[in-house]
Amino acid sequence: MAKPMEQYKWHELNAGCVIDEPGSASEYKTGSWRVQKPVWDDSKCIKCGVCWMFCPDAAIYQKKDGYFEANLDYCKGCGICARECWPCAITMVEG
């Protein structure tokens, strides 16, 4: 969207509740919901991608070197990645 969501007036919105911008929900950063964040230990990581596959928020991405990292703008800190990582490379820490 051209400007932040809260600056829109009602008459500037499309009639019929038509949203013409795909994927615009990314404007809203869900990272503030988080209590704990996942931290990767790259010495244990085998780059299998299980964390990426099971992330409900699609917040985990693969870095150029093949290891994974969470996008902290969107990570809600549910802990699924740490629980499902079977080489135990992910720990949840406060922050």
Place this chain on the structure above:
Amino acid sequence: MIMPNIELYAANVIPKEEYAVSGHRACQGCAEILAVRLALKALGRDTILTMATGCMEIVSTPFPTTDWKLPWIHVAFENAAAVASGVDIGLKILMKKGKVKKSDINIVAIGGDGGTSDIGLQSLSGAFERYHKFIYICVDNEAYMNTGVQRSSSTPFGAMTTTSPPGKLSMGQPTWKKNMVKIAVAHNIPYVATACPSYPFDLIEKVKKAKMADGPAYLHILSVCPTGWRTASDLSIRYGRLAVESGVFPLYEVENGTYRLSLNPEPLRPVTDYFKGQGRFRHLTDEYIDKIQKRTIKEWEDLKTLCGVK
């Protein structure tokens, strides 16, 4: 070179493109949006989504934003399947008139368990009967979660919800879960399957099969809801696995009336393994657990007979 342990790296073969982007407002540890995310990866970009009211509609499209990178329409609670049939016929006419290029477009209707087995059942049954080519995905979290955990006909026996509270005179939900899969099979449609996001490759394969079906296809996906089931948010995937391994939610598919088990979890775990840790079952006494265990085993044996597994 043959790579050893190829299945360990298999996550890398899942399509990378995201159609349900970050920024949706689903609860922490929601397996339902995960199921939809994986299903959309399998469907690809030539897809039109119609959605019934429910968790997925509420969390994904707070106006004026949308979580989807695909054409998406929401009309009312009860008519996701009716809208999908309209889209199917509309596309056929437009292609006939040459206004839309002839191509294979997937039409997908998504509903929760309330929007499928309670409110949307009549429109779903009608769409199956008219034999529209579309996929119906029911993401089943076993109650009306977005309005605050009210019971639906898909809530399992004994579960605590706000409208079936346990106490001195009640033990939770008094009725058994409605078998939506059997209702869909009874319509003689080409493809019906159950899936769970805890088994992502199975889910993706089933969505791809549903895409190929020559007529309506129905997918019933169990999705763990940490908020309504009163579980920890990091255990969502594990509870899905336990549901399958204890026989509460077996994974199978029905192709043109032929049953096939996708996964045989025998020997079955006791249902207490699945119930342990779930706040909605913590009030159950041994008597009721025994009753549920017996029913689960009976249903599992019936399913094995249907699938021809000894």
